[in-house]
Amino acid sequence: MNSMLEWRSHLLPDLFDWFESGIAGLPGMRGAPGLHGIRIEEQITDDAYRLRAELPGLDPERDIDLSVTGDVLTLQAERREETEHKRHSEFRYGALARSVRLPSNARWGEATAEYKDGILTVTIPMSESKESASRTIRVQRKGS
Known part of the structure; x- marks a missing residue:
């Protein structure tokens, strides 16, 4: 169970960074509400x-x-x-x-x-x- 929590805590900040920087090929993603x-x-x-x-x-x-x-x-x-x-x-x-x-x-x-x-x-x-x-x-x- 601890390894799963550890994995999630490391994964979530990376996901937020990825969304914040925009997704290549998707126009309008950057600057979308909340990003x-x-x-x-x-x-x-x-x-x-x-x-x-x-x-x-x-x-x-x-x-x-x-x-x-x-x-x-x-x-x-x-x-x-x-x-x-x-x-x-x-x-x-x-x-x-x-x-x-x-x-x-x-x-x-x-x-x-x-x-x-x-x-x-x-x-x-x-x-x-x-x-x-x-x-x-x-x-x-x-x-x-």
Whole structure:
């Protein structure tokens, strides 16, 4: 039984990587809903939310765009790259996007972003007191 669980745990990440990279010969697979071209890592600590994204070969000022709408952080990037060799040239380009839901106590107005060695790191401080997403409203009886 343990060997079966081990096999599954090793197989699933490979399958997800395969789907994420697209299936050759199937147009439209890449960029289909739920499939992303940007690999990320998320980390939540007591004081901050951190997102690291693999975006090698990009100019952060020209090619990367970050925005927050409501409680969703959206990362958009556009790759424009050309490699040339003596008898061969190749273009690699396209739009990439990834959205993540931020914790309710994230102070996105104080977010910072840094790009180094092909890795984008977004840090968003979080409030110490977690404001509850729900609250009770007391109903008062009004005289007739």
